[in-house]
Amino acid sequence: MNPPSVSRGRQRRRPMAEINVVPYIDVTLVLLIIFMVTAPMLQTGVDVELPQAEARTIHPEDRLPIVISVKADGTLLLDTGDQADAPVDAAVLPGRVVEQLARQPGLPVLIRGDRQVDYGRVVTLMAALKRAGVERVGLMTQPPPE
Structure with a gap:
């Protein structure tokens, strides 16, 4: 056992x-x-201090808008989605925007101007875009603090 x-x-x-x-x-x-x-x-971008104003928010559908940034020193930057914030000359800018709109019609064109930029500089830019054939140009702002 x-x-x-x-x-x-x-x-x-x-x-x-x-x-x-x-x-x-x-x-x-x-x-x-x-x-x-x-x-x-x-998160990258250009350091631009936007003016504050009450406006409705634009919701982009699937396509990013063409954004033209005007820095405080007057430098122009173009963001077409393909190239983010590429420096561009004022004489060449309207043609580049029209080329981009020819490739992708209906894209919104927005101007993001620094608060310190002269108002005349922004209006001149808008007029140049209108002369080149851009039908609608919008201005970007920041909402006011609540």
């Missing part, structure tokens, strides 16, 4: 049917931190 203590010592271990999720949680937390740190760095 076998003693009872010998048979108890050789019991088989049952396999665990649970998944250890702790490593997955650690990886997810690290990825979350990485995305939180890098997301603000991905």
